[in-house]
Amino acid sequence: MRKRGYHHGNLKQALVDAALELIREKGPTGFTLSEAAKQAGVTPAAVYRHFAGREDLIAEAARQGYEIFADVVQYAYDKGQPSALAAFEATGRAYLAFAKKYPGHYIAMFESGISVNRNPDLAAVAQRARNVLEKAAGDLSQHIPPEKRPPASMFSAHIWAMSHGVVELFARNSPGTQSPFAPEDLLESGIGIYLRGLGLIHPDQ
Template sequence: MPKKRGYHHGNLRQALIDAALGLIEAKGPQGFTLSEAAKAAGVTPAAVYRHFQGREDLLYAIAKEGFEIFADLMEYAFEKGQPSPLASFESTGRAYLAFARKNPGHYQAMFEAGLSLRSDPELANAADRAAGVLERAAEGLMEQLPPDRRPPPQMVSAHIWAMSHGVVELYARGAPGSRAPFPPEDLLETGIGIYLRGLGLLPPDV
């Protein structure tokens, strides 16, 4: 059951977002109604429409908040890994898993609600900021390769983003160890290692 995050005073909009996050964690981004969100926040259904036009509008607000948190975390991870380009690159990958684990409601709204990121300028900007961190990390790493052997940083970051997302979807949900005998972080780290060796950025694993 979702945790009741009742509204008492102050920011009703944020109270509704928090209530919806609990429902998303319990039922998924398409598994709740505005009436349920209002009840969990401790307000009438009519109160929701003071801030949101409908359930999709509420999901967009949650996704935007999620991408802003995500981008901040990615930037912190990138800076923490410097001055080594490899450390920064690997740190951003681990940050992806950490975000998904700590913010499952946001993560599902961002990536599993079927929202069009480009239909909302603020959401698009937040998403671009998060993607841009991984692209910068990839660009710094690719500089170690000769120019004629460098894949586009956008392609490399997309590969790692897809790998991270796959690890989250397949192995980082539910009880730890229930789907694989290895921690998700180890799966991602070894996957990134294989990928970087294929590009010639790491020595062969002998």
């Protein structure tokens, strides 16, 4: 484990970076504040200048993760325009790409047990990410007759759940859950089946 240091008073970020490394190695409950302090190169007492406890530290790591995640899915959505279908599919792929590139943030966000309502800043940025996904779903669902149209929040939640399942089972090297298919292919085919069921893409696509 590489010991980190901090510079120019950036203690708070040094502690978050240390926590992210520990989360990747040991999980969100597998380390102490003292370990995070040691990793950052400061005394345990210094941690309490910024965080009341380990859960507050993990919540800040999650908040920063949601900031990145919201930017990633917004970029994917924008890149897919003007096609509602392309934008929607891109946000699903962005979820998988984020989980693979930022595993520490992903775990802090989705596997730590920290509620997104723990503090207002975390709740706001988590909502910003959800809003992008719901916007993509809402755009695409306009092509469904109103009487058959699911709420955009439900539509996006289905894809979020599918993306999350692929990540958890097949993209994070979970023991005993190796798939003969790439996670990206599993997600793409799953989204395709879902969209065909809604009549949004042709059965032969």
